[in-house]
Amino acid sequence: MSERTFVMVKPDGVQRGLIGEIVSRLEERGLKLVAGKFMQIDRDLAEDHYGEHEDKPFFDDLVGFITSGPVFAMVWEGQDATRQVRRMMGATDPADAQPGTIRGDYGLDLGRNVIHGSDHEDEGANEREIDLFFDEVELVDYERIDETWLYE
Ligand code: DAT
Ligand code: MG
Numbered sequence: 001m002s003e004r005t006f007v008m009v010k011p012d013g014v015q016r017g018l019i020g021e022i023v024s025r026l027e028e029r030g031l032k033l034v035a036g037k038f039m040q041i042d043r044d045l046a047e048d049h050y051g052e053h054e055d056k057p058f059f060d061d062l063v064g065f066i067t068s069g070p071v072f073a074m075v076w077e078g079q080d081a082t083r084q085v086r087r088m089m090g091a092t093d094p095a096d097a098q099p100g101t102i103r104g105d106y107g108l109d110l111g112r113n114v115i116h117g118s119d120h121e122d123e124g125a126n127e128r129e130i131d132l133f134f135d136e137v138e139l140v141d142y143e144r145i146d147e148t149w150l151y152e
Contacts, residue, residue, distance in 0.1 A: 004075050005082040006118045006129035011069035013114040019072050026076055030150040035075040035138050041067050073133045083120035
């Protein structure tokens with residue numbers, strides 16, 4: 001089923017020049033870009049976004065990191081998009097992520113894992129995160145010309 005998911009190139013990915021590579025991978029897979037915003041996350045937004053982790057010992061470091069520089073926030077759409085993006089990202093810890101995944105190809109350290117994507121195992125996380133970062137009018141409805149070749 002076609003759905004939308006929230007994806008973000010984190011400050012380390014931006015600083016390391018990986019925005020283009022990450023966008024390319026998602027585009028070439030057939031996912032459709034619906035929204036994109038280059039932005040600086042403030043503390044309030046970071047604490048909301050990572051609210052599920054507020055009791056964890058790494059919470060302060062996580063909020064500090066995600067607010068430490070610009071990020072590229074995006075919405076991508078496609079069949080099973082949330083789970084498929086997570087598969088392309090790889091395991092949370094780049095040290096465990098398979099080569100061929102984004103984290104497995106571009107990271108080495110758990111605290112610098114390049115990309116965020118909504119968790120498909122957390123029901124509704126994609127919609128919640130899209131709402132947190134984007135206004136409805138920023139989400140663009142259109143057809144990619146290859147859609148009839150991407151889907152049976
Ligand atoms: P994911 O980003 O794969 O959804 P998560 O939601 O469990 O992973 O954690 C959010 C981020 O927090 C993760 O990208 C990196 C950081 N993190 C997770 N577990 C950590 C830990 N044990 N120590 C330090 N940072 C951690
Ligand atoms: Mg998560």
